[in-house]
Amino acid sequence: MLEHYFPNQLERGIVQCLIAALATLAVMLLARRRAPGLLSEISLAEVRGLVQIFVVGIILAALLRGPAWTSIVVLAGMILAAASIVRKRAKKIPRAFVLALIAIGSGAGAILTVMTVTGVIPLKILTLVPVGSMVIANTMNTQSIFLDRFRGEVVSHVGEIESALALGATPDVAVELYLRAAFRASLIPAVDNIRSLGIVWIPGIMAGMVLSGASPLYAALYQFVVLTTIFSSSALACFVASHLVARRIFSDYSQLLLRA
Amino acid sequence: MISTRHIVECRDLGRELPSEANRFLVKNINFAVESAEVLGVIGPSGAGKSTLLRLINRLDEPTEGSVLFHGQDYRGLDALALRRSIGMVMQRPFLFPGTVAENLAFGPRQQGRALTTSEIDILLSEVGLTGYASRDALTLSGGEAQRVAITRALANQPEVLLLDEPTSALDEASRGSVEQLLEGLIRDRHLTCIWVTHSLEQARTMADRILVLEAGRIKTIGSPAEVLPHA
Numbered sequence: 139m140l141e142h143y144f145p146n147q148l149e150r151g152i153v154q155c156l157i158a159a160l161a162t163l164a165v166m167l168l169a170r171r172r173a174p175g176l177l178s179e180i181s182l183a184e185v186r187g188l189v190q191i192f193v194v195g196i197i198l199a200a201l202l203r204g205p206a207w208t209s210i211v212v213l214a215g216m217i218l219a220a221a222s223i224v225r226k227r228a229k230k231i232p233r234a235f236v237l238a239l240i241a242i243g244s245g246a247g248a249i250l251t252v253m254t255v256t257g258v259i260p261l262k263i264l265t266l267v268p269v270g271s272m273v274i275a276n277t278m279n280t281q282s283i284f285l286d287r288f289r290g291e292v293v294s295h296v297g298e299i300e301s302a303l304a305l306g307a308t309p310d311v312a313v314e315l316y317l318r319a320a321f322r323a324s325l326i327p328a329v330d331n332i333r334s335l336g337i338v339w340i341p342g343i344m345a346g347m348v349l350s351g352a353s354p355l356y357a358a359l360y361q362f363v364v365l366t367t368i369f370s371s372s373a374l375a376c377f378v379a380s381h382l383v384a385r386r387i388f389s390d391y392s393q394l395l396l397r398a
Numbered sequence: 399m400i401s402t403r404h405i406v407e408c409r410d411l412g413r414e415l416p417s418e419a420n421r422f423l424v425k426n427i428n429f430a431v432e433s434a435e436v437l438g439v440i441g442p443s444g445a446g447k448s449t450l451l452r453l454i455n456r457l458d459e460p461t462e463g464s465v466l467f468h469g470q471d472y473r474g475l476d477a478l479a480l481r482r483s484i485g486m487v488m489q490r491p492f493l494f495p496g497t498v499a500e501n502l503a504f505g506p507r508q509q510g511r512a513l514t515t516s517e518i519d520i521l522l523s524e525v526g527l528t529g530y531a532s533r534d535a536l537t538l539s540g541g542e543a544q545r546v547a548i549t550r551a552l553a554n555q556p557e558v559l560l561l562d563e564p565t566s567a568l569d570e571a572s573r574g575s576v577e578q579l580l581e582g583l584i585r586d587r588h589l590t591c592i593w594v595t596h597s598l599e600q601a602r603t604m605a606d607r608i609l610v611l612e613a614g615r616i617k618t619i620g621s622p623a624e625v626l627p628h629a
Binding site: 297298300301302303304305306307308311315389391392393394 | 455456457458459477478479481482485486488490492493494495504505508509547550551554
């Protein structure tokens with residue numbers, strides 16, 4: 139129907155975005171009592187997301203004509219932006235931006251490097267940027283969940299943590315249980331994505347590959363590659379963060395600084 | 399003057415409210431505790447009693463003065479080693495997930511020492527919990543859990559034990575038995591204690607000296623006969 143009214147692809151895309159955004163707003167209006175404040179947050183997030191993805195579309199169109207290394211610059215920029223977003227979710231954790239930057243940078247950076255060097259992800263802008271962005275975005279989400287869950291676990295177990303400290307435990311030992319809980323919780327979505335692959339959802343990249351002429355079987359296998367890469371990157375980033383975050387919530391004298 | 403008999407000494411100890419300058423949780427705290435002495439700390443709610451214990455255990459950092467441990471400023475000591483020497487029992491037990499035995503073994507394990515089964519059994523028999531070693535710590539009653547928390551602190555063999563109203567969160571029936579247990583342990587082991595309590599009677603019977611805190615400052619310190627009104 140839309141094709142009839144909007145034969146121009148760009149105009150049609152904008153209208154499709156508006157309809158999709160209106161659907162979310164309608165749902166949030168319906169559920170506003172369950173999550174006060176989320177309506178304005180999702181509205182702002184949608185406007186911001188739309189502008190960003192539009193700009194990225196323009197940049198991608200320009201980059202497609204450039205050399206392959208420019209994709210690394212684009213991905214580095216994405217890692218910076220991802221760390222900035224995680225920082226906002228982890229406000230109570232000191233120097234969360236640097237923490238997230240190191241974690242996402244090392245997680246996504248290391249895994250994408252391995253995948254590119256081994257030829258699993260071709261060093262071409264057309265593949266590296268979209269696949270890389272998916273990996274970085276999912277790693278970012280995992281980081282947000284990890285740090286948010288960790289903060290929640292710590293503030294609800296202050297007594298246990300200080301009891302452990304009072305018995306002479308190091309900060310790392312005192313928060314070990316809560317790091318484990320956060321690590322596990324943050325990776326549940328990534329695990330579920332792999333578990334439900336092909337049964338509950340067929341991700342967009344597979345549809346895109348089929349549409350652009352790849353064999354459906356190869357596209358299916360490649361989707362597995364993408365999701366396991368996302369998991370590896372997310373898990374590595376959380377592993378790195380789990381070694382950095384404990385130091386940030388304790389003083390130099392092993393005193394717990396993070397409170398409700 | 400520093401006396402070598404003094405295990406813990408607070409010198410001009412104070413802690414400013416982190417959020418407000420010139421407002422103190424405790425200020426100008428000066429006292430010393432000798433070996434095998436029991437110092438009772440009493441005072442109204444919000445007087446700074448728990449803050450005082452947290453400062454001595456260095457769970458919080460003083461903003462003024464310091465604490466001397468065996469005559470040495472504790473800021474020059476390793477905080478973890480200090481806490482192994484100064485045990486603390488909090489108002490609530492805060493046991494860790496796992497068995498009672500694992501809870502008892504936690505402190506010694508931090509020093510690289512494993513408690514033997516017989517050591518655990520001896521500790522548990524001392525607090526009337528014989529046969530509890532393999533019980534799930536999180537399923538114990540309030541009184542049992544606090545007994546385990548006390549034993550967990552003692553398993554570290556601390557030189558000083560800080561008791562932050564360890565019976566205040568217990569029901570009436572458990573409170574009496576845990577208080578009796580503590581009194582017995584302190585007498586039998588000749589423990590050096592700083593015991594924050596709401597009970598004047600407990601302070602009168604157990605403490606060698608009593609420190610009264612009011613609005614973060616020491617109001618008075620002396621023997622029970624000097625400090626407490628005669629019953």
